[in-house]
Amino acid sequence: MGAAPAPGIAVTGLWKKVGRLFTGGAVDTVKLEAVQRMLVEADFGVAATNETVEKLSRADTVDQASLERIIVEELGPAATPLARAAEPPTVIVIFGVNGTGKTTSVAKLAKLLQREGRSVLLAAADTFRAGATEQLKVWADRLNAPFVGASHRGDPAAVAFDAVEAATTRGVDTVLVDTAGRLHTDERLREELKKVVRVVGKRQAGAPHESLLVLDATVGQNAVRQAEAFAAAVPLTGLVIAKLDGTAKGGSVVALRRAVQVPIRFLGTGETLDDLELFDPVVFAHRLVSG
Numbered sequence: 282m283g284a285a286p287a288p289g290i291a292v293t294g295l296w297k298k299v300g301r302l303f304t305g306g307a308v309d310t311v312k313l314e315a316v317q318r319m320l321v322e323a324d325f326g327v328a329a330t331n332e333t334v335e336k337l338s339r340a341d342t343v344d345q346a347s348l349e350r351i352i353v354e355e356l357g358p359a360a361t362p363l364a365r366a367a368e369p370p371t372v373i374v375i376f377g378v379n380g381t382g383k384t385t386s387v388a389k390l391a392k393l394l395q396r397e398g399r400s401v402l403l404a405a406a407d408t409f410r411a412g413a414t415e416q417l418k419v420w421a422d423r424l425n426a427p428f429v430g431a432s433h434r435g436d437p438a439a440v441a442f443d444a445v446e447a448a449t450t451r452g453v454d455t456v457l458v459d460t461a462g463r464l465h466t467d468e469r470l471r472e473e474l475k476k477v478v479r480v481v482g483k484r485q486a487g488a489p490h491e492s493l494l495v496l497d498a499t500v501g502q503n504a505v506r507q508a509e510a511f512a513a514a515v516p517l518t519g520l521v522i523a524k525l526d527g528t529a530k531g532g533s534v535v536a537l538r539r540a541v542q543v544p545i546r547f548l549g550t551g552e553t554l555d556d557l558e559l560f561d562p563v564v565f566a567h568r569l570v571s572g
C-alpha cells in the first residue's frame with residue numbers, strides 16, 4: 282500500500298473531514314448523513330455515495346481502514362496489463378469526448394509500451410478537428426514512432442485500416458489509434474467510431490484488442506453520462522481517467538467505474554509523457570481517504 286500520495290495527484294483527504302465524526306459514540310444517522318454530504322462533495326455521485334454509506338452503516342467500527350476497504354471494493358480489481366495479440370499488430374483504439382485528454386493519453390501509452398520493449402505506430406483517426414493530425418505527429422516525432430495520418434476530413438476508418446496495414450508490413454508490435462472527440466450525444470460520431478472498430482476488426486483478427494475510453498476527472502458527474510453513452514456505442518475494455526492532478530475531489534473515479542462496469546486501467550496525472558500510471562485500487566483508495 283502506498284504510504285505518501287504520489288506527487289501529481291490531487292487528493293481529497295477524506296478522512297481528515299470524516300474522521301472527526303467517528304472519534305466517539307455509536308454510528309448514527311446524523312453521522313452517516315454528514316458522510317453522505319462529504320462523499321457527494323468529493324464527486325462520488327449519488328449511487329456510489331449511497332452504497333458507501335450503506336456499507337458504513339453496517340460496519341462494526343468506522344475507521345480510516347474500513348472506509349478505505351469499502352472504497353477499494355467499489356473501485357473494482359487492479360488493472361491488468363494491456364492486451365497483446367497473438368499475431369501482431371495489437372490494435373488499441375482510444376475514444377472520448379473532445380478535450381478529455383485522448384491524444385495526450387495515446388502518447389503516454391506509446392511511451393509506456395516502448396519502455397516495455399514494444400514498438401508502436403501512432404494513427405491519427407481524428408480527421409475532424411483541424412490540427413489534430415499535426416498534434417499527434419508531433420508526439421510521434423518525439424517518441425520516434427512511425428505515424429499514419431490523412432488529410433483533414435479524410436475517412437477515420439481508412440486511416441485506422443492503413444495504420445494496421447503499415448504496422449503489419451513494418452513488423453510493428455502495437456498500433457495506437459487516436460479518434461475524434463465530439464459530444465457523446467453526436468450520432469455521426471457514434472457511427473464513425475463504430476466503423477473504425479468494424480474496419481480494424483476486418484483487417485486484423487480480434488482487433489481492436491483494447492478499446493479505451495478517456496474521461497476527464499475534473500468534469501465530475503458529466504463524465505458519468507459520457508461514459509454511459511460511449512459504453513453503449515462501442516464495446517469498451519477499459520477506462521483511462523485523465524487530469525487527476527487537476528481535481529481535489531477524485532471521487533468521480535468511483536462514480537465512473539460504477540456507471541459503466543468497465544475496469545479502470547490508467548490514471549493520467551499531468552501533461553507530460555511520463556504522467557500515466559497503472560490503476561491500483563488499494564493505492565487510489567488510500568490517497569482518497571488518507572491523503
Ligand SMILES: Nc1nc2c(ncn2[C@@H]2O[C@H](COP(=O)(O)OP(=O)(O)OP(=O)(O)O)[C@@H](O)[C@H]2O)c(=O)[nH]1
Binds near residue numbers: 381525556
Ligand atoms: N493536467 C493534465 N492535463 C492533461 C492531462 N491529459 C491531457 N491534458 C491536457 O488536456 C488538454 C487536452 O488534451 P488532448 O490530449 O489534446 O485532448 P483530446 O481529448 O485529444 O482533445 P480533442 O482532440 O480536441 O478532442 C491538453 O492541454 C493536455 O495537455 C492530464 O492527465 N493532466
Ligand SMILES: [Mg+2]
Binds near residue numbers: 383384407413460
Ligand atoms: Mg485529440
